[in-house]
Amino acid sequence: xxxxxxxxxxxxxxxxxxxxxxxxxxxxxxxxxxxxxxxxxxxxxxxxxxxxxxxxxxxxxxxxxxxxxxxxxxxxxxxxxxxxxxxxxxxxxxxxxxxxxxxxxxxxxxxxxxxxxxxxxxxxxxxxxxxxxxxxxxxxxxxxxxxxxxxxxxxxxxxxxxxxxxxxxxxxxxxxxxxxxxxxxxxxxxxxxxxxxxxxxxxxxxxxxxxxxxxxxxxxxxxxxxxxxxxxxxxxxxxxxxxxxxxxxxxxxx
Amino acid sequence: xxxxxxxxxxxxxxxxxxxxxxxxxxxxxxxxxxxxxxxxxxxxxxxxxxxxxxxxxxxxxxxxxxxxxxxxxxxxxxxxxxxxxxxxxxxxxxxxxxxxxxxxxxxxxxxxxxxxxxxxxxxxxxxxxxxxxxxxxxxxxxxxxxxxxxxxxxxxxxxxxxxxxxxxxxxxxxxxxxxxxxxxxxxxxxxxxxxxxxxxxxxxxxxxxxxxxxxxxxxxxxxxxxxxxxxxxxxxxxxxxxxxxxxxxxxxxxxxxxxxxxxxxxxxxxxxxxxxxxxxxxxxxxxxxxxxxxxxxxxxxxxxxxxxxxxxxxxxxxxxxxxxxxxxxxxxxxxxxxxxxxxxxxxxxxxxxxxxxxxxxxxxxxxxxxxxxxxxxxxxxxxxxxxxxxxxxxxxxxxxxxxxxxxxxxxxxxxxxxxxxxxxxxxxxxxxxxxxxxxxxxxxxxxxxxxxxxxxxxxxxxxxxxxxxxxxxxxxxxxx
Numbered sequence: 001x002x003x004x005x006x007x008x009x010x011x012x013x014x015x016x017x018x019x020x021x022x023x024x025x026x027x028x029x030x031x032x033x034x035x036x037x038x039x040x041x042x043x044x045x046x047x048x049x050x051x052x053x054x055x056x057x058x059x060x061x062x063x064x065x066x067x068x069x070x071x072x073x074x075x076x077x078x079x080x081x082x083x084x085x086x087x088x089x090x091x092x093x094x095x096x097x098x099x100x101x102x103x104x105x106x107x108x109x110x111x112x113x114x115x116x117x118x119x120x121x122x123x124x125x126x127x128x129x130x131x132x133x134x135x136x137x138x139x140x141x142x143x144x145x146x147x148x149x150x151x152x153x154x155x156x157x158x159x160x161x162x163x164x165x166x167x168x169x170x171x172x173x174x175x176x177x178x179x180x181x182x183x184x185x186x187x188x189x190x191x192x193x194x195x196x197x198x199x200x201x202x203x204x205x206x207x208x209x210x211x212x213x214x215x216x217x218x219x220x221x222x223x224x225x226x227x228x229x230x231x232x233x234x235x236x237x238x239x240x241x242x243x244x245x246x247x248x249x250x251x252x253x254x
Numbered sequence: 255x256x257x258x259x260x261x262x263x264x265x266x267x268x269x270x271x272x273x274x275x276x277x278x279x280x281x282x283x284x285x286x287x288x289x290x291x292x293x294x295x296x297x298x299x300x301x302x303x304x305x306x307x308x309x310x311x312x313x314x315x316x317x318x319x320x321x322x323x324x325x326x327x328x329x330x331x332x333x334x335x336x337x338x339x340x341x342x343x344x345x346x347x348x349x350x351x352x353x354x355x356x357x358x359x360x361x362x363x364x365x366x367x368x369x370x371x372x373x374x375x376x377x378x379x380x381x382x383x384x385x386x387x388x389x390x391x392x393x394x395x396x397x398x399x400x401x402x403x404x405x406x407x408x409x410x411x412x413x414x415x416x417x418x419x420x421x422x423x424x425x426x427x428x429x430x431x432x433x434x435x436x437x438x439x440x441x442x443x444x445x446x447x448x449x450x451x452x453x454x455x456x457x458x459x460x461x462x463x464x465x466x467x468x469x470x471x472x473x474x475x476x477x478x479x480x481x482x483x484x485x486x487x488x489x490x491x492x493x494x495x496x497x498x499x500x501x502x503x504x505x506x507x508x509x510x511x512x513x514x515x516x517x518x519x520x521x522x523x524x525x526x527x528x529x530x531x532x533x534x535x536x537x538x539x540x541x542x543x544x545x546x547x548x549x550x551x552x553x554x555x556x557x558x559x560x561x562x563x564x565x566x567x568x569x570x571x572x573x574x575x576x577x578x579x580x581x582x583x584x585x586x587x588x589x590x591x592x593x594x595x596x597x598x599x600x601x602x603x604x605x606x607x608x609x610x611x612x613x614x615x616x617x618x619x620x621x622x623x624x625x626x627x628x629x630x631x632x633x634x635x636x637x638x639x640x641x642x643x644x645x646x647x648x649x650x651x652x653x654x655x656x657x658x659x660x661x662x663x664x665x666x667x668x669x670x671x672x673x674x675x676x677x678x679x680x681x682x683x684x685x686x687x688x689x690x691x692x693x694x695x696x697x698x699x700x701x702x703x704x705x706x707x708x709x710x711x712x713x714x715x716x717x718x719x720x721x722x723x724x725x726x727x728x729x730x731x732x733x734x
Contacts, residue, residue, distance in 0.1 A: 048689050049689075073688040076689055076690055088680070089683075090687070090704065092706075093700050093701055093703075094704075098690065101690070101691075105690070109691070
């Protein structure tokens, strides 16, 4: 699904990622963990195509096509979803409006007809109920005045509507209370399927108690310093990152 | 309608109404003097009192100085280089009162304003003004059944001189300001509308202004009178060909609302804005004012200003009647090198008068956008209330937004509130939309429409659709 090889990324001329290699096959959920400033969000932004994140070396392919050559909106329409760590507000643009535009952009890409208003409403309300969200959020401006928890649920709602092949979720669990965390986890688990892949970026083991990862990678100083099974996350929880961050040689993540 | 596809299609286009109609013109030579004014008056077969009114305005205008207080910059206008009258010539074989020239019909069809009544826009009566004259008015007979007078200004002077004489210049006097005085001297046509007492106009009335001839100014007057207890909704649209020289449009609109009457006046202004380098475009220097003359009357202005190289206009309300209400809802957009200095005046004279101002300015490219508004409460206007909100939206960092609110309150019981905000469409917002598969142009259009939606809500349905489309076109290339 996603193959990253020796990816180097710079922001304002400073190299942040010094050669990331990570292979994420369809059907799997990988967790990407690491301390603050290790480059987790930089990887997410570079894969989604955020302006200012300059790829200085290496490759990234998504379902066999060169991801890095495409515009951000083309990546999204092709089935890549980025769940934002800090979702921005779009004042005056209703949540329903954004969702509808996004869903139809993806449908057009696949050569499908646009969703009519009725089908859209049924689909979105069903998913809102699943995410335990108030329907009034549909007519509010995107993330406008939303609480931290509502913003994160809203990201997952968008994901459920867009049904991406690859979801990169950047610290979707941060700032959530335990109830909200469970709802968000439920949303992610709902998306899991043999044809999809998820990259969960997180600080903590907490989310992984609810969404069991197939692989865990540890990022430190712009390099993947350790990869392993789910037990690695538990070990990190117990020991912290300190014992790994000294190891700068880097290993290949699989 | 699929709004998304249409926006995308429109984004690929430039100013779409910039064509020229090939038609013979009856033109007066350029220049401005009493002889030209006499010639215009004679061509229109006007009564002596109107010629005298024009000449008085002209003599006053000659003593006036062009205003310089607006936040706009342009080279001096040579008033002697402008042609003040240009009318399409009638084809040989057609007589006055006969069918409209097919070339004109084609022009209005192309603009989406069919003039043949069987094809005409449902529920909208149109007065079509082409350069200096009104070329057609639709649904006149249907309106006449209700006692509504809707015709060109020239026809009103001929058929209803008593009404014209009574109301002309009663809100915007012939010496009101430099451009209004110029208009009073040389105005050539425009629309006239009278709604009799207690009549609710059964359809939208509208004027479509088209400038076609080169090096010609357009100077029209609109006079709308809503008698006691009547209601009318009026729409105004305007376009012009793309030309490299600037053209002057100096119009006057006067509204009179008698007791318990309501007038809603909506404008979608799409004059040619000039090219991306700021060459050409219309100077839109317009005086619009309504008077709530009777108690409990209401005048509501809604404007969407996307065109013109320079916009200088302040649709205003004189709230003379007790308990009368004035409203101003505005979206003004400046892109490339466009400049706008626009706003309103709310003058509270009567007791318990209320006014609302909602102004949205959008600047992109090197556009300069100024809101200028006056809220004045006279002594004795007890219980007067005003609420003003001015929001500016910036796209990019080479444009400007300015706010000049003036508040003069002489009545201690008055309540005046003013709120203002400035925001910017940020790269983070655009990227967020892109990450959802939405291209930046679409994202801007979505954000701009969101910013304007309180104003669009005030527009009649068809106009709201038009306004949204126009914003899409006007913002083409607004983002790097």
